[in-house]
Amino acid sequence: SGQGRLCPAEDILDAVDQGLGPVDSKLKGRRVLITCGPTREWIDPVLFISNPSSGKMGFALAQEAMARGAEVTIVRGPTDLRPPWGAQVVPVETTREMLDAVLAAYDGCDVLIGAAAPVDFTPAAPAQQKIKKFGGSASLELVGTPDILTSVSSLKGSRIHVGFAAESENLEANAQAKLAAKALDLICANDITAPGSGFGADTNEIAMYSRDGLTRHVDMTGKREVAIEILDEVETLLSTEAVSPQG
Ligand code: C5P
Numbered sequence: 392s393g394q395g396r397l398c399p400a401e402d403i404l405d406a407v408d409q410g411l412g413p414v415d416s417k418l419k420g421r422r423v424l425i426t427c428g429p430t431r432e433w434i435d436p437v438l439f440i441s442n443p444s445s446g447k448m449g450f451a452l453a454q455e456a457m458a459r460g461a462e463v464t465i466v467r468g469p470t471d472l473r474p475p476w477g478a479q480v481v482p483v484e485t486t487r488e489m490l491d492a493v494l495a496a497y498d499g500c501d502v503l504i505g506a507a508a509p510v511d512f513t514p515a516a517p518a519q520q521k522i523k524k525f526g527g528s529a530s531l532e533l534v535g536t537p538d539i540l541t542s543v544s545s546l547k548g549s550r551i552h553v554g555f556a557a558e559s560e561n562l563e564a565n566a567q568a569k570l571a572a573k574a575l576d577l578i579c580a581n582d583i584t585a586p587g588s589g590f591g592a593d594t595n596e597i598a599m600y601s602r603d604g605l606t607r608h609v610d611m612t613g614k615r616e617v618a619i620e621i622l623d624e625v626e627t628l629l630s631t632e633a634v635s636p637q638g
Contacts, residue, residue, distance in 0.1 A: 405476035412458030419460030426507035449506035486536035
């Protein structure tokens with residue numbers, strides 16, 4: 392803003408990238424809701440439980456969906472990464488807040504992609520004041536947080552739901568079990584022990600499974616290229632499941 396002031400070069404690049412996307416995408420005019428990044432569960436006012444998720448995969452999906460003409464809402468946990476220009480961004484901190492933000496944006500969406508790594512448990516009684524240093528040991532009681540994809544599964548209707556499964560063993564069996572448990576249309580499984588597919592990496596290698604089994608394997612490549620393959624698969628699902636835009 393301000394006379395003669397140019398917006399940041401990264402935003403201009405994002406806008407150009409979005410302007411150069413395909414004109415005939417099935418995602419054109421669709422509303423895509425993407426969860427990204429980690430969440431934080433507070434133990435006391437200074438300590439929290441979290442994980443090193445960067446949000447890079449979700450942001451790459453958002454940028455690619457916008458290049459295909461989709462309207463994108465990103466619900467993102469704490470990350471220093473700059474979200475792509477043009478997306479509606481809803482910042483949240485805890486898993487409960489992420490679920491509430493997803494529920495608030497869910498009505499109008501056609502596609503939900505759960506690319507976040509929400510923390511699965513939270514302290515049962517977070518301390519109101521900073522916990523003082525102590526000798527010896529102590530234990531922390533934890534309670535489960537809601538699973539976002541499972542929580543909206545009964546509201547799904549004709550929407551397409553996509554999830555991720557980060558696994559260290561039995562990739563296919565574990566991914567298929569999550570696909571069924573969370574009532575997903577597509578799950579993107581990756582082996583977190585493989586070099587280059589861990590948290591925060593710029594690359595990923597995934598196998599995608601639908602209810603019919605393996606649909607596509609994407610060899611190690613950049614997250615934007617992985618996003619292209621995932622959204623190609625979403626477009627196939629949109630044409631086979633004949634989703635009508637949500638009103
Ligand atoms: O069961 P697991 O956490 O491995 O499943 C991963 C998938 O579930 C991801 O798509 C992730 O975004 C989603 N998830 C969720 N709510 C949680 C935990 C995971 O939606 N509390």
